[in-house]
Every structure is written in structure tokens, then in C-alpha cells.
Amino acid sequence: MNAERNTGAESTLEARALKKSYGDFEAVKGVDFRVFGGECFGFLGPNGAGKTTTMKMIYGAVIPTAGELAVAGLDVYHHEREIKRRIGVVPQENNLDDELKVRENLLIYGRYYDLPRKVVLQRTDELLDFMQLSEKAEATVEQLSGGMKRRLLIARALINDPEIVVLDEPTTGLDPQARLLVWDRLRELTTEGKTLILTTHYMEEAARLCDRLVIMEGGLIIADGTPGELVEEHVSPQVLELTADHRSLEELLSVVEGADSVERTGDETVLVYTEDADTLLENVRSSGVDIENTVYRQAGLEDVFLRLTGRRLIE
Numbered sequence: 001m002n003a004e005r006n007t008g009a010e011s012t013l014e015a016r017a018l019k020k021s022y023g024d025f026e027a028v029k030g031v032d033f034r035v036f037g038g039e040c041f042g043f044l045g046p047n048g049a050g051k052t053t054t055m056k057m058i059y060g061a062v063i064p065t066a067g068e069l070a071v072a073g074l075d076v077y078h079h080e081r082e083i084k085r086r087i088g089v090v091p092q093e094n095n096l097d098d099e100l101k102v103r104e105n106l107l108i109y110g111r112y113y114d115l116p117r118k119v120v121l122q123r124t125d126e127l128l129d130f131m132q133l134s135e136k137a138e139a140t141v142e143q144l145s146g147g148m149k150r151r152l153l154i155a156r157a158l159i160n161d162p163e164i165v166v167l168d169e170p171t172t173g174l175d176p177q178a179r180l181l182v183w184d185r186l187r188e189l190t191t192e193g194k195t196l197i198l199t200t201h202y203m204e205e206a207a208r209l210c211d212r213l214v215i216m217e218g219g220l221i222i223a224d225g226t227p228g229e230l231v232e233e234h235v236s237p238q239v240l241e242l243t244a245d246h247r248s249l250e251e252l253l254s255v256v257e258g259a260d261s262v263e264r265t266g267d268e269t270v271l272v273y274t275e276d277a278d279t280l281l282e283n284v285r286s287s288g289v290d291i292e293n294t295v296y297r298q299a300g301l302e303d304v305f306l307r308l309t310g311r312r313l314i315e
């Protein structure tokens with residue numbers, strides 16, 4: 001473990017004016033970000049925002065069209081091989097070898113890195129255990145469930161003991177328990193000093209794991225900060241989720257007009273953001289508007305996302 005990395009002072013990843021076009025289409029339109037050693041850095045954004053394209057530029061599957069990108073202090077245009085040796089990758093799409101057994105997938109992948117056989121054998125066992133796949137070691141990949149494949153992809157990404165791990169939607173398709181296992185394991189990796197770059201559509205995941213994150217939309221970064229900073233900067237702290245029959249909704253909207261902001265999320269639901277939910281709720285009650293359901297909660301990343309992109313995430 002590198003102590004210097006743990007201080008978080010060293011920048012492990014740095015992008016400046018980074019762009020990627022596919023033909024005439026600009027998927028990433030010039031993004032800047034810095035990731036420090038030992039942190040978990042997240043990319044959020046709706047489908048098509050450019051997250052995977054950015055991940056691919058980081059792990060060398062796509063060459064940037066313009067801009068600068070350094071990974072582990074190395075320029076991606078000139079050090080592709082060295083970067084690949086030092087990072088682990090969980091791609092968005094499963095690219096495991098279906099016909100091979102679970103254990104063989106790890107062993108063969110380990111050999112690409114020219115690691116001694118003994119080391120690969122030992123890591124393979126450790127990683128199968130780490131991802132709770134030991135029981136499936138002799139099954140072929142096609143015999144695994146979707147969630148098990150995802151866990152195997154994560155195990156495979158760690159075979160070379162990488163200092164940076166890029167995880168493109170690591171928990172998509174996992175059941176809640178498996179997701180908790182993965183969160184736990186990813187946290188462990190950051191405690192070991194590894195740097196994680198993560199994309200996700202799950203706000204709870206981002207809030208729990210990410211030290212800092214960016215929100216992308218249309219190929220641009222539209223916001224960045226710690227989860228706490230993003231919430232503080234973009235939304236009021238208290239939220240009322242009010243559900244009313246669509247006929248009462250217009251009336252309700254006029255009652256909550258004085259709130260800091262109001263988002264309609266369907267025909268029958270509005271989210272009302274305020275510093276003072278008590279007073280607001282009192283106003284709603286005394287107005288006599290027929291409310292079917294009221295939920296009070298603290299604002300979170302989900303609200304920031306909705307505010308900035310106008311879209312709700314998968315919950």
C-alpha cells in the first residue's frame with residue numbers, strides 16, 4: 001500500500017477539456033475533473049450522458065478526440081499499456097468468457113498480466129471468497145445468474161491488484177443483498193488505498209460510496225462536489241412529497257407556490273422543496289386541498305439529480 005496515495009494529496013486522474021466524438025456526434029464535449037488517490041469518485045447522469053465514453057477513455061478502450069487525460073500520472077495517448085497494467089475495469093457490458101469456468105476466467109485473466117502462477121492461484125481463491133463466489137468456482141459462466149456474473153466481473157477487475165478500479169455500473173442488476181455486499185467490498189478497497197471511479201444510477205450507492213462526484217448530461221459536467229455539497233448547493237433541505245388527485249393538483253400547486261422550488265413528477269405527485277416544511281404543510285392543510293398522501297424527508301442526491309436534469313433515477 002502506498003501511504004502517499006492515502007493522504008489524498010496526489011492527483012491520480014486528471015482530465016482537461018476532454019472530448020470524444022463518434023463520427024459527427026460529440027458524446028463527451030469537453031470535461032474537466034481531478035480524482036485524488038484513495039478516493040471514490042462518482043459519475044452520475046441520465047442514459048446517454050457520456051459516462052461510459054468517459055470511463056472507456058480512462059481505461060483505454062476509446063482514444064479521446066481532444067483534450068488531456070492522465071491516469072496514474074500517465075498520459076493516455078502514450079502510456080496505454082502501462083495504464084492497463086495498473087488499473088482494473090468492470091465494464092458496463094459483461095465480457096466474461098461464457099464457456100470457461102468461473103475460476104478459469106480469473107486464472108486466464110491473471111495470466112495476461114504476467115503474474116507468477118502462484119500469485120494468480122492465491123488471488124483467485126481470495127477474490128472468489130471476497131465476492132462470495134467460491135461455491136460457484138467450478139461452474140461455467142453461462143451457468144451463473146446475472147448478479148453472479150456482475151460479481152465475477154468485479155473479482156476479475158481486481159486480479160492484478162490495481163491501484164485504480166474503474167467500475168461502470170457495478171451493481172446494476174444485483175439484488176439488494178448482493179448490492180450491500182458489493183458496497184461493503186468497494187468500501188474495503190478504498191480503505192486499502194485504492195482509487196475507485198464509479199458510475200451508477202443508484203443514488204443511495206453514490207451517497208454511500210462516493211467522496212466526490214460529478215453529474216453529467218449531454219456530454220458535459222453540469223455539477224460537481226461531495227454528496228453533501230451538491231445537496232446544499234442545489235436544493236432546499238426539506239422535501240414534502242404530496243400526492244393528490246390530478247383534479248386537485250392545480251389547486252395544490254397554487255398553495256405551495258411560496259416554496260423554494262416545486263417539481264411535478266407525475267400527474268398526481270409534486271415534490272416541494274423548502275427550509276420550513278412545518279409551515280408549508282400547515283398551509284396545505286388549512287387550504288382544504290384534498291391530499292391523498294404526504295411524505296416528509298430530507299433532500300438527497302436524488303433531488304439534486306431531478307433538479308438539474310429534470311429526470312428521476314431508478315430507485
Ligand SMILES: Nc1ncnc2c1ncn2[C@@H]1O[C@H](COP(=O)(O)OP(=O)(O)OP(=O)(O)O)[C@@H](O)[C@H]1O
Binds near residue numbers: 047050
Ligand atoms: N460506439 C459508438 N458510436 C456512436 N455513438 C456512440 C457510441 N458509443 C456511445 N455513443 C453515443 O454516445 C452517447 C453517450 O453514450 P455513453 O455510453 O457514454 O452514455 P452513458 O452516460 O454511459 O449512458 P448509460 O447510462 O445509458 O450507460 C450516446 O448518445 C450514445 O448513443
Ligand SMILES: [Mg+2]
Binds near residue numbers: 051052092
Ligand atoms: Mg453507460
